[in-house]
Amino acid sequence: MSRAEQQQPAARPTLEAVAARAGVGRGTVSRVVNGSPKVSAKARAAVEQAIAELGYVPNQAARSLVTSRTDSVALVIPESVAKLRSEPYFSDIITGVSAELAESDLQLLLVLVRDERERERLTRYLTARRVDGVLLVSVHQDDPLPELLERLELPAVLNGRRSAEESLSYVHADNAGGARAAVRHLLSRGRTAIGTVTGPLDMEGAAARLAGYRQALAEAGVPVDEGLVAHGDFTEHGGREGMRELLARRPGLDAVFCASDLMAAGALQALREADRRVPEDVAVVGFDDSVVARHTEPPLTSVRQPTEEMGRLMVRLLLREIAQPGRFRRQTVLPTELVVRKSA
Amino acid sequence: MSRAEQQQPAARPTLEAVAARAGVGRGTVSRVVNGSPKVSAKARAAVEQAIAELGYVPNQAARSLVTSRTDSVALVIPESVAKLRSEPYFSDIITGVSAELAESDLQLLLVLVRDERERERLTRYLTARRVDGVLLVSVHQDDPLPELLERLELPAVLNGRRSAEESLSYVHADNAGGARAAVRHLLSRGRTAIGTVTGPLDMEGAAARLAGYRQALAEAGVPVDEGLVAHGDFTEHGGREGMRELLARRPGLDAVFCASDLMAAGALQALREADRRVPEDVAVVGFDDSVVARHTEPPLTSVRQPTEEMGRLMVRLLLREIAQPGRFRRQTVLPTELVVRKSA
């Protein structure tokens, strides 16, 4: 045994080796591997047997080099760590994305962007076109990433949108509709002084939830009292602070719509501190229908969004966009649903 | 303008183009890009300028083809969907892994394995060595993946271990110690009839928690009553069932240690059904210190494990293993900590 053999314990067979074994040319093996129809049954059988015998697996790097496809897409989550850990939202998105990608033969690259340094790293990565497409979650209004994607002409699908005039493909939930349903529910229960704790308004989704809140009140002919609007940031802490603020400004309020379950959980704490009973004194509605909603005391009425389905849909749109670089674009809104529990 | 130019709007510059512009050879550019010290200051400056002017980014496929490194690692989570969504555990692991990987210049590939088909897909992928290393989370006793990794001689680090004789590198929390601390705490509060709801015992971590429970009782001279042990599966539903079982068998029990927070939340429900007050009649301790623990009524006393740190550590070990294919192996246990809240 030569030294070379000792050092290369598992030299993987190449396309060429398969061709030799099957008694055909490289081209034919390539055609079989890539599922081209222009191969005779006989040749195909010989090649398939050789592949099985040799345990051949194509070398992706060599393939990429010539096709300049990578067969992978990136899921980019530009979000503070705190968000990721507390929200099952991202887990659900990931689950949907992963499931749908497994159907085709694409790989999922997960990119968490925390700071400027990591954003630059991502920029380099995308510039190098190391993925065929990008899924971008949790878009902020002034996020520079969507622009970069457009400039690079890299297929992309957003979750959420920068504004109503978004030019890229996106998928999002009917935030306004969900909020409207929540507030209508409160109105139908006879509540009249309904406050809200908003999310960060530089996210279009949060802004839409606030808009839905206003619409529902307007439809019911209830004058909007700006003193009943507090601004939060989707976190538990933000919800607690927002609720305290509302209680200080409008002690007589009898309901509150929070733009996330976590904020609703925080609001619950603030209400407890203030000795308000839920739902008797103040009814509470959250948004997301996350695990937390089921475990608070009392359990939260909440607006459910089809998060996993959103992930799946994003992938489907992205695949279409990759297939037709001739700029396939689609913008989709998925319905939300009010889940009623004890808090309202 | 020729047709070719029209069709290639953004032909990326190659190493060769940089070399030409800088007036040096390909080798020198390669050396600069890869940080070799064997380059004169003058040449380096010229190359760096050319790179900046041209916006050169190396083609990873070409590099991979010759180095047979991919600069990416896979994080494999072979777990039912239900687990992922309810447990912040995976989110925390992902966060840690991602943060630590960003330090080096590796990419994170996330692979969720749900069924046999997806496992086969992963096997093909690993066989093709499309990653430099693998992080494997949530290992079951009879999981075939660790064996595959050994056979392929692919650098790997497990989270958890198959058994006490695990041959691969791994990182896990001190499950037995955490459980012992939990039960000691209950004993110190004067509880004597302490039950437990276990996790799936084909996971070494769950088995270790049960062992810790037994140890603590033994140390205190309390005879172990097998009627106080119920088997769950880490889910809320399993916890509820387990608790019902315990109440049926040993109505007089005054405390219960659940091997996960979710199961503890389920136990809380069962106790409420049975009109037992927590903690007055029955004290409850969970494991994981997840979001859920903070939101149940009453909030759960729970064993915290440094999940994010485990993710980071796994990456550090993996990098070492990749650097020294001469089989660097390390097995690490991280400490746990009891977080006391109202439930016990």
Next chain:
DNA sequence: GCATGAGGTGGGAGCGCTCCCACTATGATG
């Protein structure tokens, strides 16, 4: 009988990079 076309096939060229070896300056040494 010969042109025609469709269905298959083999293999050269080339993707962009790293590796490595041969080579050139440059200075140190006896």
Next chain:
DNA sequence: CATCATAGTGGGAGCGCTCCCACCTCATGC
């Protein structure tokens, strides 16, 4: 002044694949 390390450098070879074109075969039509 010849000799020899030493630091840099250029570029050929080759990684494993797909693309594409020339070519081969065989059935069909006139």
